[in-house]
Amino acid sequence: MLADTVLAVMWLGLMCYALFAGADFGAGLWDLVAGGSRRGRPQRALIEHAIGPVWEANHVWLIFVVVMLWSGFPEVFAAVMSTLYLPLTLAALGIIARGAAFAFRKASTQLWQQRLFGACFATSSVVTPFFLGTVAGGVASGRVPPGLAAGSTVTSWLNPASFLGGVLAVVTCAHLAAVYLCADAARGGGPELVRAFQRRALVSGLAAGAVALVGIAVLHADAPRLFHGLTHRALPLVVLSAVTGVAGLALLMRSLWGWARAAAALAVALIVWSWGVAQYPLMLVPDLTVARAAAPPSVLAAVLIVFAVGALLLIPSLGWLYALFQRPETGAAAAEDTR
Amino acid sequence: MPAVDQHPWPQAAAVVRDWLAGPATPGDLAAARAQMGFSLAWHIVVACLGVGLPLLTLIAEWWGVRTGDPSYRLLARRWARAMGVLFAVGAVSGTILSFEMGLLWPGLMGRYGQVIGLPFAIEGIAFFIEAIFLGIYLYAWDRLPPRVHMLTAIPIIIAGVASAFFVVCANAWMNQPRGFTVRHGRVVDVDPLAAMFNPASPPQTVHMILAALMVASFLTASVYAVSLLRGRTDRYHRAGFFIPFVLGAVVAPVQLVVGDWIARFVADYQPVKLAAMEGVFITSSHVPLTVGGIAGDHGLKGGLEIPSGLSLLVGFSPSTVVKGLNEVPPARRPPITGTHLAFDLMVLGGLFLIGLGVWLLLAWWRTRRRGESDPLARRGTRLFLWLASFSGLAAVVSLECGWVVTEEGRQPWVVQGVLSVRDAVNPAPGLMTGLWLVLVVYAAMTVATVYVLRRLAGERPVPVAPQEADVTGYPVV
Numbered sequence: 001m002l003a004d005t006v007l008a009v010m011w012l013g014l015m016c017y018a019l020f021a022g023a024d025f026g027a028g029l030w031d032l033v034a035g036g037s038r039r040g041r042p043q044r045a046l047i048e049h050a051i052g053p054v055w056e057a058n059h060v061w062l063i064f065v066v067v068m069l070w071s072g073f074p075e076v077f078a079a080v081m082s083t084l085y086l087p088l089t090l091a092a093l094g095i096i097a098r099g100a101a102f103a104f105r106k107a108s109t110q111l112w113q114q115r116l117f118g119a120c121f122a123t124s125s126v127v128t129p130f131f132l133g134t135v136a137g138g139v140a141s142g143r144v145p146p147g148l149a150a151g152s153t154v155t156s157w158l159n160p161a162s163f164l165g166g167v168l169a170v171v172t173c174a175h176l177a178a179v180y181l182c183a184d185a186a187r188g189g190g191p192e193l194v195r196a197f198q199r200r201a202l203v204s205g206l207a208a209g210a211v212a213l214v215g216i217a218v219l220h221a222d223a224p225r226l227f228h229g230l231t232h233r234a235l236p237l238v239v240l241s242a243v244t245g246v247a248g249l250a251l252l253m254r255s256l257w258g259w260a261r262a263a264a265a266l267a268v269a270l271i272v273w274s275w276g277v278a279q280y281p282l283m284l285v286p287d288l289t290v291a292r293a294a295a296p297p298s299v300l301a302a303v304l305i306v307f308a309v310g311a312l313l314l315i316p317s318l319g320w321l322y323a324l325f326q327r328p329e330t331g332a333a334a335a336e337d338t339r
Numbered sequence: 340m341p342a343v344d345q346h347p348w349p350q351a352a353a354v355v356r357d358w359l360a361g362p363a364t365p366g367d368l369a370a371a372r373a374q375m376g377f378s379l380a381w382h383i384v385v386a387c388l389g390v391g392l393p394l395l396t397l398i399a400e401w402w403g404v405r406t407g408d409p410s411y412r413l414l415a416r417r418w419a420r421a422m423g424v425l426f427a428v429g430a431v432s433g434t435i436l437s438f439e440m441g442l443l444w445p446g447l448m449g450r451y452g453q454v455i456g457l458p459f460a461i462e463g464i465a466f467f468i469e470a471i472f473l474g475i476y477l478y479a480w481d482r483l484p485p486r487v488h489m490l491t492a493i494p495i496i497i498a499g500v501a502s503a504f505f506v507v508c509a510n511a512w513m514n515q516p517r518g519f520t521v522r523h524g525r526v527v528d529v530d531p532l533a534a535m536f537n538p539a540s541p542p543q544t545v546h547m548i549l550a551a552l553m554v555a556s557f558l559t560a561s562v563y564a565v566s567l568l569r570g571r572t573d574r575y576h577r578a579g580f581f582i583p584f585v586l587g588a589v590v591a592p593v594q595l596v597v598g599d600w601i602a603r604f605v606a607d608y609q610p611v612k613l614a615a616m617e618g619v620f621i622t623s624s625h626v627p628l629t630v631g632g633i634a635g636d637h638g639l640k641g642g643l644e645i646p647s648g649l650s651l652l653v654g655f656s657p658s659t660v661v662k663g664l665n666e667v668p669p670a671r672r673p674p675i676t677g678t679h680l681a682f683d684l685m686v687l688g689g690l691f692l693i694g695l696g697v698w699l700l701l702a703w704w705r706t707r708r709r710g711e712s713d714p715l716a717r718r719g720t721r722l723f724l725w726l727a728s729f730s731g732l733a734a735v736v737s738l739e740c741g742w743v744v745t746e747e748g749r750q751p752w753v754v755q756g757v758l759s760v761r762d763a764v765n766p767a768p769g770l771m772t773g774l775w776l777v778l779v780v781y782a783a784m785t786v787a788t789v790y791v792l793r794r795l796a797g798e799r800p801v802p803v804a805p806q807e808a809d810v811t812g813y814p815v816v
Contacts, residue, residue: 052478053474053475053477053478053479054474056426056427056430056470056473056474057467057470057471057474059430059431059434059470060430060463060466060467060470062434063433063434063437063463063466064463064467066437066438066441067437067456067459067460067463068460070440070441070448070452070453070456070459071452071453071456071457071459071460072453072456074448074449074450074451074452074453074456075449077441077445077448077449077452078441078445078446078448078449078450078452079445079449080441081438081440081441081442081445081448081765082441082442082445082765082766082767083767085442085765085767085773086769088438088441088442089438089442089773089776089777092434092435092438092439092442093776093777093780095431095434095435096431096432096435096780096781096784097780097784098431099427099428099430099431100427100428100431100784100787100788101787102427103423103424103426103427103428103791104424104787104788104791106423106424107420107423107424107791107794107795108791108794109794117787148445148446148449148765148766148767149445149765149766149767153767153768153769295452295453295456295529296453296527296528296529298529298530298531299453299454299456299457299529299531302457302460302531302532303456303457303460303531306457306460306461306464307460307464309464310461310463310464310467313464313468314464314467314468314471317468317471317472317494318471320471320475321471321474321475324475324479324482325478325479
């Protein structure tokens, strides 16, 4: 019971990482394809304005998941990290390049520097979710056995399910970002910018749907166990995800940005949860279940207490952060500053 | 290699497998240690700035708001911009470390991740708070009234110090493992609180937090010492030098006392580490304190010996018995020369910084006594500033040396007496390749960070919010 709670909290963290940091990654992808430095400028300015204050907080969800995994399920952490160390190292390097380059671009004033750091930020925004997706695919398709580097360091992530995971991660990140940015553009960007992101949101939404459909065939052939879980226990979640995804596209067509945001986020959240439900209670093949992999109750309880107390501090703070930058600037405070 | 895979991709797999070149080698253990050491050595400097710089920035902002002097407010905004860059690279380089714990040392994490998970979990929360309020502090400069804005720096400072505290608790546990029992090869009876608050936690955490303040203070001060040397002696540059330098100079002598405490602690709890630090080969009384020197077969060679010095320091009496390296078999001894010289260099750096502080205090006292107003108008100021421009370097060297002493002095163990690094390392092949990749990326990041920070320092001060202006004032590519 305690172990299941810890797993659920960890999965909640994974969901938050997908919903928040995923959107930041996607924004990097749109930065990449925004066009030349003159034509793409309004889009890049909007992206920078939207993710600047929040990306570091969003990034912390990853650390949250990593720490939960090693405290709560150390054996699973060791097995995943040691077997999949190649894609994880590549993802880690992508994380470095992305965060550093974004900050550097912000502090640079010359065009060539902004181009260099911008390209670095945008490229690594695509590379990182792809490799994290391959890791998810490797674990979900049962290619990581318990033990130190017990699985193949190569085929554990160079396989159809991992490739599907990587592509799906990139496409859903792009979709989330485009949908979120529609509302930001509507607030302060002008109609042209709104239309640009609306078009991008629709295209990426359709692409995500297409990848998911192809994914059904891939998983049927490549990960029968996961496929069985998704088509049985997790079926309601999968169906609901598809329905909300389609509904989100309809809301986008009608320019209801707030609702479209909620629908897109729900659709992605449901993908994360359907993976969890489909695989539960197995953490690693052939037989490492949640109950067997869990740390002793003393550890699980301590970690849960820490996160409960932490949540009391974090939720209001996060709420303030998002609220502060989602409302239009009044200038009142600035006026007071000069007085 | 267990074949779990039902659908291999022979072609692609073979190519990559050839590149990885077979099973893990002893070189891979060295590579893993080098990678962990390198990325930690890099992160530790940025992390120290993350602890100290928000405090310095808040002091400058507060003083600026209080006096209405624009120099201080410009200083605060300038430091905040640097903070934005440093926090970003600190956040990502810290994330890499949490990955590397598993990528490089799964043998440690798979068994003991549960035991030391708690401090990391709390550190994660603290880091979250830090990230949230840093976003607010940096970006809401013009969205909040000054007083509220200053208040948002308080959680950043508290969370920064808390992060340092908890993460060092985890390191302290590696020196003094507590809170678990190994029974029939399994880790049982885990008590996460006992593990976190192990005997090494108090001295180590205090030592580290003070070190962080010193590094941030002296690094910042040395930048402005160079400006003052170049004749830019306006209020802005003077404040930029004095605020951090005074903070550092106050902390430095306290650090000497704490350093003495931690050395005494090591003598009691990790005698072999102390023996390596001081180059004590044979357990005996009347042990001299040796400064410098290289390890020979039976003792240090070429060092400066102070008779019975170490016995006096450890037990206040020449007859105090100090344990030597002969207490453990050769295979369990840490590298001596490196640990000893790193320790001496750390102490030297600390004494240099204390000396600079005393110099400034004397100059200030004499100025006051003669009714003058400017301690920098005295003779000898140029030499002082020239030395002070190296204070940042000295602080960083001391920091890195101290860290080398902690880690090298514990070898061959990763967890003292419980788990060796050899048993902790990832047995997968190809760790050497990972090391090269990481080195290349970190080298690029170092160049870019230094370049961007230099540009930030070189620009003329702009009286605008640090980040908002970037979006509207400058073209974004």
